[in-house]
Amino acid sequence: MPETLNVAVAGYAFMGRIHTAGWAQAAKFFGTPARVTHVIGRNRKNTQAFADAFGIPNVLADWRDAVADPDIHVVDVCTPGDSHVDIAIGALEAGKHVLCEKPLANSVAGAERMVAAAEAASARGVRSMAGFSYRRTPALAYAKRLVDEGRIGEIRHIRAVYLQDWIADPEFPLVWRLDKDAAGSGALGDIGAHIIDLATFLTGQRLTGLTGITETFVKTRPKLAEQTGGLTARGSEERGEVTVDDAAVWVGRTDGGALATFEATRFAAGRKNAMRIELNGSKGSLAFDFERMNELEFLDFTEPAVESGFRRILVTEPEHPYVGAWWPAGHGLGYEHTFTHEVKDFTDAIVEGRAPEPSFADGLAVQKILAAIEDSRGDWVTL
Ligand SMILES: NC(=O)c1ccc[n+]([C@@H]2O[C@H](COP(=O)([O-])OP(=O)(O)OC[C@H]3O[C@@H](n4cnc5c(N)ncnc54)[C@H](O)[C@@H]3O)[C@@H](O)[C@H]2O)c1
Incomplete structure (x- = not known):
């Protein structure tokens, strides 16, 4: 080593x-x-x-x-x-x-x-x-800790959406993400994959069956002239075919007895990176929105109804996952920090000689769900 x-x-x-x-x-x-x-x-x-x-x-x-x-x-x-x-x-x-x-x-x-x-x-x-x-967002790593400690009890509902709008303009050009050969699928594999993985990560439950539908709202677009940034590009005069989905919705059952609903779209005008997940359990609920990534909502359903309500936890205390290495409480982290945490955890596993998570097998499990959603076309698919 x-x-x-x-x-x-x-x-x-x-x-x-x-x-x-x-x-x-x-x-x-x-x-x-x-x-x-x-x-x-x-x-x-x-x-x-x-x-x-x-x-x-x-x-x-x-x-x-x-x-x-x-x-x-x-x-x-x-x-x-x-x-x-x-x-x-x-x-x-x-x-x-x-x-x-x-x-x-x-x-x-x-x-x-x-x-x-x-x-x-x-x-x-x-x-x-x-x-x-x-998975390496402090608020989500903390949410997992609360789930594992039983703070929301038995999970009844998983409700996850990933909403973006960067191709809602029909004249946005054909970048590689809109080409099936390069990307595999559209919103489904790009952002839907994240909420499938997160649902499993947070709850420890896997989908046992699902039904889903996908849609391509804009069938042709200008061919790409130049990619100008992460999700920005300039088009040419020529047009070409969009070969992936623009949006996907699916619902399923988990091996833990929960009902799960999901939506992934690049056509939610005004939503930039609204990766949201809510879990409702027998003892409480958790809710997260990546556009407010330093916050986690938690409701403790065991409290008397007259004084119970969602509390907004600012996940910036040194005791929260990863946060101790960064700034004083309340100063907040950003998108890039999740990748710093990812490579840190990966390297820790290499150094300590253990298998890092998520594994390629976890990636394959997500891939099988993506394929099932594409195959479903509204029919039930058992996984
Ligand atoms: N974790 C996340 O939240 C997240 C966010 C965005 C993208 N992604 C994933 O990251 C991957 C890359 O996406 P991106 O947004 O960075 O794309 P991008 O278009 O911004 O960058 C892709 C890069 O790969 C290069 N490239 C393509 N084929 C290559 C090859 N054969 N050899 C060497 N370089 C090659 C391109 O020149 C470019 O530099 C995809 O799998 C995407 O799904 C993950």
Whole structure:
């Protein structure tokens, strides 16, 4: 085990930037023994510019170069879903620990291959983790603690939505997220995957069956001229077909006896990143909205009705998960901190020789649910 793990980040755009920042912050705030030494990108000029801005000493043109380099210990996959299977399996087989962005793959078959490679690698002490970053939001990690302590009792309802509006304009161009070959699915796999994983993480329950429907409201869009930012782009004069869903809704039953309802859409005008989840149990309720990510609502149903009500917990106390490493109470954390916590937890697991969570198998479980929702078309699917 080297003193410091050398990390190669594949991709340098939205997730590549935030993961790279996360690795640097984890080292500074948590003492995480890892540093980004390589960035992998296909456009030499842009990759070098990113490396210069983020202080990364080495630039690689192809992920295979990272896999072949014995000085690289971790490969962090921040590319679209169509490359996850090849990069992750290649890296695991070469003995690199792998953190892979969600959704794990673009198909169940791809995710199954990744799980097989992860399990074989695990026998050699090589670790892998799926990038469901919202698990590392302090308020959600704290919500899980309350659920595990039995504070909301037996869970009756899981109600999760993930609402965005960045493609609600029908003239927004065809970025890779609207192309099935690159992304696997649309709102479903991109943001629906997060609420499926979170529901399982928070409650410890899995869906046993579901019915779902999807819709593509805007069937053709301008072809892409230039991607200008994380979720921004410029279109050309030519038009092309949208090959993924714009929105998905599904309901299901869990193995813990709860009813679960979900909605994922990129057409909720005014909602930017409203990832909301509410749990109703026999002893209380919890509610969270990522647009107010430092807050958690908690209702204790065992209190006398005349004085009971939802309390707003500001999850910024040093005793709350992860928060002690940061700022004094009330000063708040942001989106990027969830990635710092993710790479910190991943590295802790590597150093301590245990399997990190969520595992690739957890990623596969999400992938199977995504496939079931697509197949359902309104019929009941038993999982
Ligand atoms: N955890 C989260 O909340 C979250 C948020 C956004 C995206 N994601 C996931 O992260 C992944 C990347 O999404 P993004 O938003 O960063 O996309 P992006 O378009 O911003 O960046 C993708 C990057 O990958 C590069 N790339 C593509 N194919 C490559 C290859 N074969 N080799 C090397 N580089 C390659 C592109 O050039 C680009 O730099 C996706 O799986 C996405 O679902 C997760």
